Amino acid sequence: MDDESGPYPRAGVSEVIGFLEILDDESGKIDVYKLGKNIDHQLEQLLSVLETARIFGFVEYEAGDVFFTPKGKHFIQSSQEERKKIIATTLPEIPVFRELLSFLTHNEEHAVSTEYLDQLITRDLTAEEIQKIKNAVLHWGRFAELIWVDSDEQEIHLEEKEEEET
Amino acid sequence: MALLELKEITKAYIEKGKYFSVIDEIDLVVKEGELVVIVGPSGSGKSTVVRIAAGLVSPTKGQVFYKGQPLPGPNPNASIVFQNFALIPWLTVQENIELVLEARGIPPRQRIRTALKYIDLVGLDSFEDAYPRELSGGMKQRVGFARALAVEPEILFMDEPFSSLDVLTAADLREEFLKLWTSGKLSIRSVVMVTHNIEEAILMSDRIVVLSARPSKVVGEIEVSLPRPRDTHSKEFESILDHLYALIVSSHISK
Amino acid sequence: MYLLSAAFWSVIRIFIAYFVSLLFGIVYGVLAAMNPRRERWMIPLLDVLQSVPILGFFPIAVSILVFLFRGQRIGLELAAIFLIFTSQVWNIAFGVYETVKTFPRDIAEMALSFGMNSNFLVKRIYVPALIPTIIYNSGVSLAVGWYFLMASEIITLGNVEIRLPGLGTAMMGYVAQGNLAGMLITVGTIVFINWCTQWFLFRPLIEWSDLFKFGAVGSAPEEPGIVAFLRNNIRWEKISQHLDRILSWGETLRKHQKILSSLRYVLYAALLGLFAYFLYWLLKPPYSPRLVEIPENLIATTFRVIVAVGLSILLSFPFVIKAIRASNTVKNIYTLAATMGSVPAVIFYPLIVRSVGREYMGVAAVLLLLTGSLWYTLFNMLKGALMIPSTIIEMANNFGVRGFLYYRTILIPAMLPSLITGTITAWGGAWNASMVAEEVNFGKEIFSIHGIGSLLLSATAQPKELLWVVLAMTLWIVFINTFFWKRWYNHAAEKYNFSE
Numbered sequence A: 001m002d003d004e005s006g007p008y009p010r011a012g013v014s015e016v017i018g019f020l021e022i023l024d025d026e027s028g029k030i031d032v033y034k035l036g037k038n039i040d041h042q043l044e045q046l047l048s049v050l051e052t053a054r055i056f057g058f059v060e061y062e063a064g065d066v067f068f069t070p071k072g073k074h075f076i077q078s079s080q081e082e083r084k085k086i087i088a089t090t091l092p093e094i095p096v097f098r099e100l101l102s103f104l105t106h107n108e109e110h111a112v113s114t115e116y117l118d119q120l121i122t123r124d125l126t127a128e129e130i131q132k133i134k135n136a137v138l139h140w141g142r143f144a145e146l147i148w149v150d151s152d153e154q155e156i157h158l159e160e161k162e163e164e165e166t
Numbered sequence B: 001m002a003l004l005e006l007k008e009i010t011k012a013y014i015e016k017g018k019y020f021s022v023i024d025e026i027d028l029v030v031k032e033g034e035l036v037v038i039v040g041p042s043g044s045g046k047s048t049v050v051r052i053a054a055g056l057v058s059p060t061k062g063q064v065f066y067k068g069q070p071l072p073g074p075n076p077n078a079s080i081v082f083q084n085f086a087l088i089p090w091l092t093v094q095e096n097i098e099l100v101l102e103a104r105g106i107p108p109r110q111r112i113r114t115a116l117k118y119i120d121l122v123g124l125d126s127f128e129d130a131y132p133r134e135l136s137g138g139m140k141q142r143v144g145f146a147r148a149l150a151v152e153p154e155i156l157f158m159d160e161p162f163s164s165l166d167v168l169t170a171a172d173l174r175e176e177f178l179k180l181w182t183s184g185k186l187s188i189r190s191v192v193m194v195t196h197n198i199e200e201a202i203l204m205s206d207r208i209v210v211l212s213a214r215p216s217k218v219v220g221e222i223e224v225s226l227p228r229p230r231d232t233h234s235k236e237f238e239s240i241l242d243h244l245y246a247l248i249v250s251s252h253i254s255k
Numbered sequence C: 001m002y003l004l005s006a007a008f009w010s011v012i013r014i015f016i017a018y019f020v021s022l023l024f025g026i027v028y029g030v031l032a033a034m035n036p037r038r039e040r041w042m043i044p045l046l047d048v049l050q051s052v053p054i055l056g057f058f059p060i061a062v063s064i065l066v067f068l069f070r071g072q073r074i075g076l077e078l079a080a081i082f083l084i085f086t087s088q089v090w091n092i093a094f095g096v097y098e099t100v101k102t103f104p105r106d107i108a109e110m111a112l113s114f115g116m117n118s119n120f121l122v123k124r125i126y127v128p129a130l131i132p133t134i135i136y137n138s139g140v141s142l143a144v145g146w147y148f149l150m151a152s153e154i155i156t157l158g159n160v161e162i163r164l165p166g167l168g169t170a171m172m173g174y175v176a177q178g179n180l181a182g183m184l185i186t187v188g189t190i191v192f193i194n195w196c197t198q199w200f201l202f203r204p205l206i207e208w209s210d211l212f213k214f215g216a217v218g219s220a221p222e223e224p225g226i227v228a229f230l231r232n233n234i235r236w237e238k239i240s241q242h243l244d245r246i247l248s249w250g251e252t253l254r255k256h257q258k259i260l261s262s263l264r265y266v267l268y269a270a271l272l273g274l275f276a277y278f279l280y281w282l283l284k285p286p287y288s289p290r291l292v293e294i295p296e297n298l299i300a301t302t303f304r305v306i307v308a309v310g311l312s313i314l315l316s317f318p319f320v321i322k323a324i325r326a327s328n329t330v331k332n333i334y335t336l337a338a339t340m341g342s343v344p345a346v347i348f349y350p351l352i353v354r355s356v357g358r359e360y361m362g363v364a365a366v367l368l369l370l371t372g373s374l375w376y377t378l379f380n381m382l383k384g385a386l387m388i389p390s391t392i393i394e395m396a397n398n399f400g401v402r403g404f405l406y407y408r409t410i411l412i413p414a415m416l417p418s419l420i421t422g423t424i425t426a427w428g429g430a431w432n433a434s435m436v437a438e439e440v441n442f443g444k445e446i447f448s449i450h451g452i453g454s455l456l457l458s459a460t461a462q463p464k465e466l467l468w469v470v471l472a473m474t475l476w477i478v479f480i481n482t483f484f485w486k487r488w489y490n491h492a493a494e495k496y497n498f499s500e
Helices: A013-025 A032-038 A043-055 A070-076 A080-093 A095-106 A116-120 A127-143 B046-053 B093-103 B108-121 B137-150 B167-183 B198-204 B235-253 C002-034 C036-051 C054-068 C073-101 C105-113 C118-153 C167-177 C180-212 C225-233 C236-255 C257-283 C289-325 C327-342 C345-356 C361-387 C390-398 C403-437 C452-458 C463-495
Strands: A029-031 A059-062 A065-068 A111-113 A147-150 A155-158 B002-015 B018-031 B035-039 B061-066 B078-081 B155-159 B190-195 B207-211 B218-223 C154-157 C160-163 C439-441 C446-448
Touching (some): A013 A032, A013 A065, A013 A070, A013 A127, A029 A032, A032 A065, A032 B235, A043 A059, A043 B235, A059 B235, A065 A070, A070 A080, A080 A095, A080 A127, A095 A111, A095 A116, A095 A155, A116 A127, B018 B035, B018 B061, B018 B190, B078 B137, B078 C105, B093 B137, B093 C118, B137 B167, B167 B198, B190 B198, B207 B235, B218 B235, C002 C167, C002 C180, C036 C463, C054 C118, C054 C452, C054 C463, C073 C118, C105 C118, C118 C180, C118 C236, C118 C345, C118 C403, C154 C167, C180 C225, C180 C345, C289 C361, C289 C403, C289 C452, C289 C463, C345 C361, C345 C439, C390 C403, C403 C452, C403 C463, C439 C452, C452 C463
Parallel strands (some): B035 B190, B035 B207, B078 B155
Antiparallel strands (some): A029 A065, A059 A065, A111 A155, A147 A155, B002 B018, B002 B061, B207 B218, C154 C160, C439 C446
């Protein structure tokens, strides 16, 4: 498969953090079927959350077990502000974000229509799947304070750095 | 002997000039006397597999064989239990069942007799004259079962039959169906069920077929030979659960 | 006695038109919904026919039918029935189309899996499933039919005016004589007939039709007497057998695909030729000098329509606000509006025009347009206001969002989609009313104001001129609908909904 910009995150911020909290309660390692039991066998959610956490490099999966990477362990023990920073440094490593961010920085207005994301998501996905990915991408980008979205104009803007303030 | 056989079934459609394949070269054999459960994440085309197997939808590629013969259209020896019941709101319980018997050309007297027999069988006696709107979800699905059984099919398809019901009702109906199925009172010889509920799959099946996310392929099969009724907390049950999850997750992750 | 026979004729006309509409609407809707190739042309056509003031086509239909029946009364009767039919049918056809289109997929699959053939499917499942839409839209259609009654009974053909016996003609007669008692009794009769049909026929039927809705819950509604009566006194078996024969005839026809498709090409060719000839005839000089008056008149009417629609919205607001404050009054407002809406306001029009005189006829015309549009805005806005989730209103109360801020940030945006739907339908209603509002014929005297409606009536003597006027008006309305209303609606529907 020609994954030019994949893999794609599909799960939102709270889902992933919730999952990592469960993993933390289980002291960092869990049988995937027990995780399944924990969330009432919601297969779809389980898969998207696992996938997203893996893309961010927070967890690893091997032979029926899910466990933290050092980065994941660090992330879950951090404060909200630190978590945002971790995500902000992680996102540019993910192809779909990298392209979005580079487009935004090089574009004069630092803004682009949300439809631009459709072009970045290149695999043959249904409209529903694409929407899910778009939502996740925007959610994480806003969480990390890298972008902001003008919902009226349906435009994504680059968040301007205001470093003097801190 | 194989009752039903799907050979290299592919289903694709074109939307806005884009080609989507839903099912990719699926092979499936359902033997006589078997209860096969198909599991997979939502959007994995499980329901489409069932519709193709029942002859409602024709595949883009591949062929369906029933008792060794290619299936040209809706299989007259099959019936389906639907997720959302698919009952006709302006017909009473009995009339709903009589309707499908009438469509099969059964004479009026016999229609009434058969309808009442199956209403009894699913435990809806004294609800013959109720409209579906007056019934709870569980009771509606009982009508769905009675209707599917009343045409006395050889093979029964069930498309997420319990997932519109609350947990307790679902458990009750599941057990009752299994009792009927194992009692040998029914005309059906094989059952194919689709579900996204993994525990349900292990509870019911003789064999589980695992599908990947779209485009769906068969990523593995698991024989379940635990004695019924099955205990979700037993060691054996958990080990199958573990195995099944591992199959699904690793197929998804490696994608 | 005179009035009784007049009422008899009017009712007969309306009900014949209604039954024809019902049959035509069901067949049209089902055919359009079941085949995507047919759908491609049938639905846009329906859209145009629905949005264009049908009254404008009346003179054309009259000319054709009078010509065909050589001026005999049956031709005129058919023309009148045709006019009422055209006012009733689109609404039913559209409702049927939408119902078949949104038919639950699992039911269709169930039918297929249990081996129901299409014959069985249509008779046992599709037709019953259509009952709620048909009954609901029938109530609306009948009310609309009354509105057009007046216009249909008095037929102007060039310089000749023909009056068919009926309540519309009776009213005109009384107005011309200045017989107030006569007028009041005529209006009373119409209101009474309307009230009876709504109260004894449609109210129980609408309640009963809930049985046929997919996904309805709760206890089953009672079967009204009329349904039991129809069930026991009509030989449905026979009808069903006839239906079978028609359907199987259609099946055999379909088997001869080749003949059919070649026949279709012949038909296409004939239509194309006819159309070409029509164009040639239409474009062939000499042009009537009055064609230059079209734009000016079109603008005059458009202006009045806009004023009427604007007023409708403004007048609907107090009711909506009242309805939200005390939700138990909503039903009363609704019933009142339904009853008032079914009273054909046109019937008072000659009286009003007479009393205000020629100078103020423009104002009277706007008033009439208002009666053709107000109910639509009111109905739709009420519907929209009721759909605002109660948590939103509670939130507003809780946080003290009141007065102008409340209207601007909550009420109006929340109602916007239904407000626009209401405005669009009101727009159509006002255009239709324009066709009767601009000229009143009292026999010897004619009161008339500038506008496309009066231009149309004065053009009835020249077929070519008439066609030009109708065409110009149709294109103008279709243009505004596609380039203005549709866009606005799509935008609003996307932005302001509560599904989040």
